[in-house]
Amino acid sequence: MKQTLALAIALLGAATPVLADRLDDIKKAGVLRVAAFDSNPPFGFLDAQTRQISGLDVDVAKAIATKLNVKLELVPTNPANRIPLLVAGKADIVAANFTVTDERRKQVDFSIPYFASGQQFIAYKGKLQKPEQLAGLRVGVDKGTTQEIYLREKYPATTVVAYDDTPLAFTALRNGNVQAISQDGSKLIALLANAPDKQKYEVAPFTLSREYQAIGLPKGETRLTKLVNETLHELEKSGEAVKIYDHWFGPTTKAPLPRDFKIGDQG
Amino acid sequence: MTPPAWLGQNWLAPHYLIWLLKGALLAAWLALLVCIAATLLGTLLTALQASHQRAIRIPTDTFLSLHRNTPLMVQLLLWYFGVSGLLPDDAKQWLNTPHVLALPAGLSLAWPSFEFLAAFTALTLYSASFIAGELRAGLRGVSDNQRAAAQALGLTPWQTFRWIVLPQALVIVRRPLVGQYTAVIKNTSLTMTIGVAELSYSSRQVETETLLAFQAFAVATVLYLALVLLLQISGRKPVPAWRPAP
Amino acid sequence: MPDFLASNLDYLLWGNLAHGAPGGLLLSLLMSVAAGIVASALGLAGGTALVMGGPRLRSVLKTLVVLLRAIPVLMLIFWCYFLLPILFGIDIPGVLTVIAALAIINAAYLSQSVQSGIEAIGRGQWGAGLSLGLTRWQTLRHIVLPQALRIMLPSFINQWITLIKDTSLAYVVGVAEFTFVATQVNNREQVYPLQIFAFVGLGYLLVCGGLELLGRRWERRWRYGAA
Numbered sequence: 138m139k140q141t142l143a144l145a146i147a148l149l150g151a152a153t154p155v156l157a158d159r160l161d162d163i164k165k166a167g168v169l170r171v172a173a174f175d176s177n178p179p180f181g182f183l184d185a186q187t188r189q190i191s192g193l194d195v196d197v198a199k200a201i202a203t204k205l206n207v208k209l210e211l212v213p214t215n216p217a218n219r220i221p222l223l224v225a226g227k228a229d230i231v232a233a234n235f236t237v238t239d240e241r242r243k244q245v246d247f248s249i250p251y252f253a254s255g256q257q258f259i260a261y262k263g264k265l266q267k268p269e270q271l272a273g274l275r276v277g278v279d280k281g282t283t284q285e286i287y288l289r290e291k292y293p294a295t296t297v298v299a300y301d302d303t304p305l306a307f308t309a310l311r312n313g314n315v316q317a318i319s320q321d322g323s324k325l326i327a328l329l330a331n332a333p334d335k336q337k338y339e340v341a342p343f344t345l346s347r348e349y350q351a352i353g354l355p356k357g358e359t360r361l362t363k364l365v366n367e368t369l370h371e372l373e374k375s376g377e378a379v380k381i382y383d384h385w386f387g388p389t390t391k392a393p394l395p396r397d398f399k400i401g402d403q404g
Numbered sequence: 405m406t407p408p409a410w411l412g413q414n415w416l417a418p419h420y421l422i423w424l425l426k427g428a429l430l431a432a433w434l435a436l437l438v439c440i441a442a443t444l445l446g447t448l449l450t451a452l453q454a455s456h457q458r459a460i461r462i463p464t465d466t467f468l469s470l471h472r473n474t475p476l477m478v479q480l481l482l483w484y485f486g487v488s489g490l491l492p493d494d495a496k497q498w499l500n501t502p503h504v505l506a507l508p509a510g511l512s513l514a515w516p517s518f519e520f521l522a523a524f525t526a527l528t529l530y531s532a533s534f535i536a537g538e539l540r541a542g543l544r545g546v547s548d549n550q551r552a553a554a555q556a557l558g559l560t561p562w563q564t565f566r567w568i569v570l571p572q573a574l575v576i577v578r579r580p581l582v583g584q585y586t587a588v589i590k591n592t593s594l595t596m597t598i599g600v601a602e603l604s605y606s607s608r609q610v611e612t613e614t615l616l617a618f619q620a621f622a623v624a625t626v627l628y629l630a631l632v633l634l635l636q637i638s639g640r641k642p643v644p645a646w647r648p649a650p
Numbered sequence: 651m652p653d654f655l656a657s658n659l660d661y662l663l664w665g666n667l668a669h670g671a672p673g674g675l676l677l678s679l680l681m682s683v684a685a686g687i688v689a690s691a692l693g694l695a696g697g698t699a700l701v702m703g704g705p706r707l708r709s710v711l712k713t714l715v716v717l718l719r720a721i722p723v724l725m726l727i728f729w730c731y732f733l734l735p736i737l738f739g740i741d742i743p744g745v746l747t748v749i750a751a752l753a754i755i756n757a758a759y760l761s762q763s764v765q766s767g768i769e770a771i772g773r774g775q776w777g778a779g780l781s782l783g784l785t786r787w788q789t790l791r792h793i794v795l796p797q798a799l800r801i802m803l804p805s806f807i808n809q810w811i812t813l814i815k816d817t818s819l820a821y822v823v824g825v826a827e828f829t830f831v832a833t834q835v836n837n838r839e840q841v842y843p844l845q846i847f848a849f850v851g852l853g854y855l856l857v858c859g860g861l862e863l864l865g866r867r868w869e870r871r872w873r874y875g876a877a
Contacts (some may be wrong), residue, residue, distance in 0.1 A: 218617070227732075243614075282612065298599040299609070303837065304839075313497065314496075474854050474855045475815045475851065621728060625725045633720055
């Protein structure tokens with residue numbers, strides 16, 4: 138009887154939000170589990186040599202683990218399961234090119250942004266010069282991205298086709314299934330640099346919106362959120378943030394992109 | 405009423421439910437078309453496979469083997485990207501722009517999107533290959549003695565097939581066939597890879613917008629369940645199964 | 651072989667095996683074998699129970715089978731992986747979740763094939779067995795099952811092939827099987843999706859096609875054996 142009662146309480150306990158602090162759990166376990174993309178270069182992707190996940194998001198995650206003085210464990214994620222991983226407690230935080238929106242803020246807490254980008258387009262050269270030309274076009278996007286939401290809401294005359302990932306969307310463009318694809322500008326420039334037939338395409342000369350990427354945290358974990366924010370501020374102050382950025386987007390990379398955002402610019 | 409905390413702060417707003425319902429309708433429509441086409445094609449393939457001519461049988465076997473033994477996702481990608489890569493630019497352009505035929509009384513008939521066409525083609529060929537497998541198994545399940553007996557009675561091969569083999573084979577094959585149709589419904593979910601806005605696609609859209617992953621996927625699961633149960637109930641046979649007396 | 655395939659070939663075929671983490675095609679095969687064995691055993695037991703069991707057992711099993719067949723495999727894997735820890739605090743690793751989900755769902759399919767196979771043998775065979783003085787179970791074991799298995803074999807092969815291909819759904823819980831690692835490689839290389847997925851298709855074709863040929867050979871041997 139006692140055991141049944143204990144089990145029932147345990148079940149209830151698991152089903153209701155536990156008040157225990159995630160930060161204490163992380164320290165006790167000695168491991169920070171971070172959900173990071175494994176298919177989204179250069180934010181989170183499989184390194185060709187080490188066969189481990191690396192990228193800009195991972196470098197930020199490393200800094201947070203170091204600050205906590207715990208080991209870093211990366212959990213590969215994709216847009217379909219990053220929230221379930223967080224909610225089911227299989228990851229402590231999400232560092233996966235996670236764009237902040239007000240609607241999303243209802244479900245997760247965000248740290249201060251550590252990256253900013255704008256929604257841009259790749260199209261055949263000369264075919265897309267200004268946003269007005271988007272009407273009537275078929276535009277390919279990645280599933281799970283805010284670019285999809287923005288286009289659907291602000292450009293109802295545009296047909297949005299969502300593919301599983303960027304390579305498929307780009308193939309759709311090369312095959313003529315769509316006339317343009319939309320992504321973070323930071324991703325598109327690198328994508329184009331990789332393409333064997335890059336002279337046929339260009340990044341359209343306009344940016345639709347400014348987007349901010351931040352760490353996603355479970356709701357109500359104020360101590361953990363505060364610590365993550367502190368870490369991000371310190372990264373900027375020590376110059377480490379610039380180093381991380383330059384490693385992925387600096388002048389020596391395949392697709393250089395000037396840094397126009399400092400951590401702390403956005404609250 | 406607010407949901408338990410782990411479900412997030414909200415239930416799904418009504419307009420998201422409508423997205424999901426629309427997705428379910430498209431999935432059901434695609435599945436229906438595929439089931440019809442795949443059954444016809446599957447029957448044809450079964451007949452070709454039974455041919456005594458090697459020149460017919462071997463290509464048929466190869467076709468079946470290629471389609472059954474590779475993932476549907478790969479086949480979808482090849483039909484969508486591979487075929488559109490081969491088409492001349494004009495045809496490609498035509499297929500990728502919407503065409504609506506206005507009918508009298510305010511009705512209109514839209515030419516399906518290229519995504520839908522590619523999905524239909526790939527799913528039909530894939531499903532037909534499995535249906536052919538079930539039909540063949542059903543024919544095999546009728547023992548050779550039955551054929552011999554029928555022919556001894558003076559029935560022609562066609563009469564034997566029509567009156568002796570086919571009725572028994574249909575009994576064996578009915579349940580597996582419903583199983584294949586079930587698989588078609590569930591397989592429509594893979595067409596989201598090539599941008600068909602069916603149920604899984606819309607559940608991902610809802611998730612992207614709201615981050616209410618569990619709710620979106622739960623509604624999708626229930627809708628798939630409903631579609632399949634609808635099929636299984638309508639596929640019930642009128643005669644109860646025979647079983648050995650206890 | 652193009653560069654982008656050659657340099658990733660080992661990763662696609664066996665993942666980070668050197669670091670003790672099998673992945674790629676190897677992991678797909680390991681999961682398939684495990685799930686296939688469990689599914690076949692459960693399916694045979696379930697199908698027999700669907701014919702031989704009492705009315706209550708039969709109706710419980712029937713409902714279970716209908717429900718399991720109605721849920722998309724992807725969703726089943728998803729819910730097992732994410733809901734169990736939330737509701738019951740049970741945390742099962744991804745690979746085990748996938749094996750369990752695939753085993754259960756394929757067992758549901760197989761049990762129906764087994765039931766159909768047994769029923770297809772027909773009243774005469776049962777009558778013959780029973781009139782020889784055999785019990786129902788003896789008749790099943792010695793007269794009906796051997797014939798039924800012959801009818802069922804193609805269904806079993808079909809189901810195993812489906813199972814092997816369904817391991818690719820493990821991506822939703824982050825298990826590094828063949829399709830999953832191919833997606834990783836695809837996204838790093840960015841511009842060769844068709845070639846990479848054609849390679850994936852070839853991998854599955856070799857495995858599943860091999861299994862199909864093997865099945866054909868068994869089938870032929872059994873037919874001659876039975877004649």
